[in-house]
Amino acid sequence: MGFAEEKGSNVLFAKTSCFGEEHGSRQALLPKEGKEGSLENARKLELVDYDSLPKYLKHNEFILRYYRCEWPLKDAILSIFSIHNExxxxxxxxxxxxxxxxxxxxAAMMIPTVANSLYAQQPHSGVESPFSSLSNTSGFGSIFKEINTSSSQTSMPHPQFHDYFGKIFAARNGDESAAAPSGQAISxxxxxxxxxxxxxxxxxxxxxxxxxxxxxxxxxxxxxxxxxxxxxxxxxxxxxxxxxxxxxxxxxxxxxxxxxxxxxxxxxxxxxxxxxxxxxxxxxxxxxxxxxxxxxxxxxxxxxxxxxxxxxxxxxxxxxxxxxxxxxxxxxxxxxxxxxxxxxxxxxxxxxxxxxxxxxxxxxxxxxxxxxxxxxxxxxxxxx
The missing domain is CATH 1.20.1070 (Rhopdopsin 7-helix transmembrane proteins)
Incomplete structure (x- = not known):
């Protein structure tokens, strides 16, 4: 089997197959003893090129190199900390x-699963609508402005999400003064x-x-x-x-x-x-x-x-x-x-x-x- 070193990198990749000319045979997968076995194990952990892959690993012919091919499970898991094309x-x-x-x-800590306070019956003065804040940070300003106007016309309060979660915590600590109009939180x-x-x-x-x-x-x-x-x-x-x-x-x-x-x-x-x-x-x-x-x-x-x-x-x-x-x-x-x-x-x-x-x-x-x-x-x- 011939190998080539990638220019500018210490990663080696095979030019023929995962396990040499006997790729796919059971003999090639058997453990080797001594120096020969060490070389065989090292060969298994080399990165190979696309042409060296078995058919089931060939998914993208435009990715040419840095493939792992039939690595032992332990080494495949540990390869999360190494460099390859995955x-x-x-x-x-x-x-x-x-x-x-x-x-x-x-969310599990901040959002209760039972009825709790989310809004007062009337909008709070000085509380900015989330639609207004979104309009300041996105390219959809006119859309959010229209939504916010519609919100005020329907007298539907829309506090920011931090205010929303703050009211939840107040309710969980026993403050029931801001119960939701519905009386019960949705599932x-x-x-x-x-x-x-x-x-x-x-x-x-x-x-x-x-x-x-x-x-x-x-x-x-x-x-x-x-x-x-x-x-x-x-x-x-x-x-x-x-x-x-x-x-x-x-x-x-x-x-x-x-x-x-x-x-x-x-x-x-x-x-x-x-x-x-x-x-x-x-x-x-x-x-x-x-x-x-x-x-x-x-x-x-x-x-x-x-x-x-x-x-x-x-x-x-x-x-x-x-x-x-x-x-x-x-x-x-x-x-x-x-x-x-x-x-x-x-x-x-x-x-x-x-x-x-x-x-x-x-x-x-x-x-x-x-x-x-x-x-x-x-x-x-x-x-x-």
Missing amino acids: TVNVWTHLIGFFLFLSLTLY RWPFFAFLCGAMFCLLTSSACHLLSCHSEHTSYVMLRLDYAGISALIVTSIFPQVYYTFACEPFYQTVYTAGITTLGVLTVLVSLIPFFETPEFRIVRSLVFVCMALSGWGPIVHKLMLFGNRPEALLTTLYEFLMNSCYGIGVVIYATRVPERWSPGKFDLIGHSHQLFHVLVIAGAYIQYLAMLVYLQWRDAEGC
């Missing part, structure tokens, strides 16, 4: 997982279901990128978990918008929730088909998840038909548009494999399409989290 993929979603874990713990399970769905998606994605290099069986299992995680994120992203939008319409709640759940289960079942993961079906995979995500626009349009004059409906719709834009752009980048398609080998370690896709997924999920806060604020204030 390092950024692993860490982007692992960091995203800890971000949403922090948001979940924060939190859709909100936390979304957070759990996001964490599951991010964690399974990170694990998939870290461990799939171990073996063909491991790759098969991890990819299915990855697809299940994507489905979970999409489904649980739609749960809250349906539940809180149609809080007073249980029929629509049931129809939309059952519909998106069914689509999610069907998507997971389709992903079990072996050819679903092949490079030839990259576009098909993308379309399957896009179609499932687009189903969420049904309840959004319905929401605008019912509450189109409400600032909460407009703001949450704006968030949902931004969320879907992030996901949509990410899917296009994933399916077209840009920018590495334009310059193969240049983006092997950083900047390739899947890494950009990961960042956009985290951004979209966080935007949806902001929308959830608006939904909670809305329904806790008014109830049903």
Whole structure:
């Protein structure tokens, strides 16, 4: 087997196969004794080029080098601390997982699950609307100004979120003077279901990128978990918008929730088909998840038909548009494999399409989290 040293780097990559000319044979996988065994083990931990990979690891021909190929499980796990072409993929979603874990713990402590104070009956003087503050930090100033004007016309108080959480703490400490007009906080399970769905998606994605290099069986299992995680994120992203939008319409709640759940289960079942993961079906995979995500626009349009004059409906719709834009752009980048398609080998370690896709997924999920806060604020204030 011949090896070449990458210019400007101390990383070696193989030019033939994972285990030399006998790649794929059981003999090549057997442990060796003595000096020969040490050389064989060292060879297994080298980074190889695309042409050296077995078929099940060939997903993107525009990423040319720095692949891990059939590493022992322990070494695959420890490779989280080394440099290869999956390092950024692993860490982007692992960091995203800890971000949403922090948001979940924060929400669990800050947002009560029983009726507590969220608003006084009348707006507080001097309390700035969140729409006003948003208008100062975004390019949607005129939109938020219109929303804020609509809010004042309907006499609907909209304190900032820090004021919202501050009132919650006051209530938990025994101050009942600012009870919510509805008298009871809306159920939190859709909100936390979304957070759990996001964490599951991010964690399974990170694990998939870290461990799939171990073996063909491991790759098969991890990819299915990855697809299940994507489905979970999409489904649980739609749960809250349906539940809180149609809080007073249980029929629509049931129809939309059952519909998106069914689509999610069907998507997971389709992903079990072996050819679903092949490079030839990259576009098909993308379309399957896009179609499932687009189903969420049904309840959004319905929401605008019912509450189109409400600032909460407009703001949450704006968030949902931004969320879907992030996901949509990410899917296009994933399916077209840009920018590495334009310059193969240049983006092997950083900047390739899947890494950009990961960042956009985290951004979209966080935007949806902001929308959830608006939904909670809305329904806790008014109830049903």
